[in-house]
Amino acid sequence: MSTHHDHLLYIEDLGVSFDGFKAVDGFNFYLDRDRVHVIIGPNGAGKTTVLDLICGKTKATSGTIKFNGRELRGMKEHRIVRAGVGRKFQNPSIYEGLSVIENLELSHPKGRGLFACLAFRRTPEITAEIEAVAADIGLLDQLDTEASILSHGQKQWLEIGMLLMQKPELVMLDEPVAGMSVKERAETAKLIKKIAQNRSVVVIEHDMEFVKEIADRVTVMHLGHVLAEGSMETVQQDPKVIEVYIGH
Secondary structure, eight states, rough: OOOOOOOEEEEEEEEEEEEEEEEEEEEEEEOTTOOOOOOEEEESHHHHHHHHHTSSSOOOOOOEEETTTEEEEOOHHHHEEEHEEEOOSSOOOTTTTTTTHHHHHHGGGGGGGGGHHHHOOOOHHHHHHHHHHHHHHGGGGGSSSSSSSSSSHHHHHHHHHHHTTTSEEEEEETTTTTOOOHHHHHHHHHHHHTTSSEEEEEEEOOHHHHHHHHOOOEEEEEEEEEEEEEEEHHHHOOHHHHHHTTOO
16 A cells, blocks of 8 residues: 555545546556656546646545645645646647747746736846756757747647746646657657656657657556556556457
8 A cells, every 4th residue: 555655646536527427436546756657548538637637627526636745636726736736738828929938938937927027037047947948848949939930849849848947846748749740759758758857747648659658657547447557568468458449
């Protein structure tokens, strides 16, 4: 039996119902520090709902979500962000008309809110932070480029960079390589591994080749609960998993 001190994120018996339908039911999930943990499963398995529950977008009806020993359940979304949880949704929410550096700057905790923005000055420390993140996401040469002319992959990386500016301990990504070229997928795999050197990453993904590239651990969801968990090799050979995937 694991205690919540061993894990960055410790979820037990998590559940939520929408109009009597149990979208997530008795879900258990233990996330280690500095790991990439991928959640896979057929459509409707409840994967995105789990991320919604963790980041407070959806309120759980049962269970516990402990992050660094703190109960997130019932906390407001912005407080969960401040506690160190960063979430990237499927559609990028970058500021298309602003440059890469301005997008990153706006994501700095000190630059939040209009008045903070107006009073916000780029100090050498903040510039150094921005440049470090831009280097990680492969956009150091594009700092002055307007976001609207970036490629699809670069826009996704910029959004990941905007999350990293908030210094989260947990980064959650929903289908990060959807619509990307083969080359961009390879770059994204490298980026996710780099991010996980000093923080944990939870990824929802359909692309199995990509999952093999990045996953330290895989949880397979089906009908709102955990069907199997372990390394990619282990879950791929699990008869229950094969049945669910071939049955779809």
